[in-house]
Amino acid sequence: MARQEKSLEEMYAGLVLEEEDEGGIVVANTEIVEQRQSYVLIGKFLTEKNINFQAMQNIMATLWRPKEGMKVHDIGGLRYSFVFFHKMDVQKVLEGGPWSFEQATLVLHQLVTREDPSAVKLQDVEMWVQVYDIPRGLLSENILRSVDNLVGKFIRMDTNALDGVWKPYARIRVMINVEKPLKRRLKIKREGDSWNWVNFKYERLGTFCFVCGILGHSERDCNIINENPDKVVDKAYGVWLRAPSKNATKSNAGARWLRTTSDGSSSWMR
Numbered sequence: 001m002a003r004q005e006k007s008l009e010e011m012y013a014g015l016v017l018e019e020e021d022e023g024g025i026v027v028a029n030t031e032i033v034e035q036r037q038s039y040v041l042i043g044k045f046l047t048e049k050n051i052n053f054q055a056m057q058n059i060m061a062t063l064w065r066p067k068e069g070m071k072v073h074d075i076g077g078l079r080y081s082f083v084f085f086h087k088m089d090v091q092k093v094l095e096g097g098p099w100s101f102e103q104a105t106l107v108l109h110q111l112v113t114r115e116d117p118s119a120v121k122l123q124d125v126e127m128w129v130q131v132y133d134i135p136r137g138l139l140s141e142n143i144l145r146s147v148d149n150l151v152g153k154f155i156r157m158d159t160n161a162l163d164g165v166w167k168p169y170a171r172i173r174v175m176i177n178v179e180k181p182l183k184r185r186l187k188i189k190r191e192g193d194s195w196n197w198v199n200f201k202y203e204r205l206g207t208f209c210f211v212c213g214i215l216g217h218s219e220r221d222c223n224i225i226n227e228n229p230d231k232v233v234d235k236a237y238g239v240w241l242r243a244p245s246k247n248a249t250k251s252n253a254g255a256r257w258l259r260t261t262s263d264g265s266s267s268w269m270r
Contacts, residue, residue, distance in 0.1 A: 039090055040111040041082040042075075044122050046178060046206065046216030047104035056080075056101045061257040064093050069259040075117055082108075085259075098125050098204050105206035105215050107178060125176050125215075126155060128203040130169040130243050135196050138188065144172050151183045151200065152176040169201070181213030182241060201243040210235040 045051055057072040060082070064070065066089035073081045084090045090110065093099070099106045107122040129151055131144065144157050152174030160167075176182070182202065187195045211219045211233055219225055225233055 039084045039087070040117075041084070041090065041093065041108045042079055042111055042117045042120055042122070043082060043106050043108040044079050045101055045104040045106055047102075048217060048221060049102075049104070051078075051101065051104075057258060058255060059101055060099065060106075061255070063099060064089070064096075064257070066092075066257055069257055071259050077118055079118065079122070081111075081117060094126070098127050098206070100204065100206040103207045105178070123177055123179050124153075125178055126173060127152070127176050127205070128158075128171050128173050130171055130201040130203065132169045132199045132201065133196065134170065134198055135188065135190070138190070139170060143188075144170055147172065147186065147188075147198065150186055171203075178215045182208060182215070182237065184213070184237065184241065200241065202241055203243045205242040208237065208241070210237045210239075213237045 045056075053072075053074055060072070061070060066084055066086070068085035068089055070085070070089070071081075071083040073083070075081050082093070084093075094108065094110065097106070097108065099108075105125060107125055109120045109122055111117060111120065131147055134143070145154055151172070155173040155175055157173065158171035160171075183200060185197050185199045188198050189195045206215060207218060208215045209217055209219050209222045211222045211224050213236065219233075219235065
């Protein structure tokens with residue numbers, strides 16, 4: 001009898017599964033509610049350390065100072081949403097980077113309609129690169145564009161370098177893949193002449209490895225060091241890649257720009 005009851009249970013379970021397979025809801029396009037995703041940035045910090053959320057949101061709000069305020073929410077997977085309420089506030093953040101918290105570089109992506117915040121790729125950062133030691137007579141827009149494309153994807157250049165007044169370096173803005181080593185220098189020469197080294201410094205450069213040159217960790221956490229514990233590993237990179245930066249702001253100064261919920265927390269309800 002017990003064997004027969006088990007068989008009936010299995011048959012009933014099969015019928016339930018068939019009903020589930022036949023069901024479903026078809027949503028008309030007119031019923032789809034679009035969120036204001038054009039004002040949402042998804043980001044992650046290149047660090048293996050825990051992020052103090054309260055301090056982080058205050059620091060970022062202080063740096064960005066959005067006219068219409070902002071909300072910050074931890075959406076999981078080491079990702080955060082930064083919600084703005086005006087187009088100009090978003091543009092200011094995207095064009096003013098790179099940004100960082102406690103030397104951890106922030107990788108940002110502007111969310112577009114129907115994108116999944118947990119699935120978007122976060123691997124590119126815009127940076128200003130200072131280009132030093134360009135030989136006299138070789139400083140031109142075309143040459144700077146060529147340099148730019150070797151360092152990263154060209155975005156724009158600081159035209160002040162071409163105003164005829166000598167400066168120690170030129171500035172170019174590039175999109176850098178944070179999963180690849182930073183470029184330290186490149187060779188350049190006139191036709192028929194000898195090679196010269198052009199050297200780079202990165203503005204607002206966060207934590208990076210002096211061994212592998214990749215952002216997000218120091219040499220003590222580098223796989224190359226861990227895989228060669230008994231060997232002396234050369235450090236091909238150094239602090240000289242970092243251009244001078246401005247002083248940090250106080251951790252609680254950003255509260256005036258943060259929009260809060262009824263319980264006092266800054267959040268984004270998806």
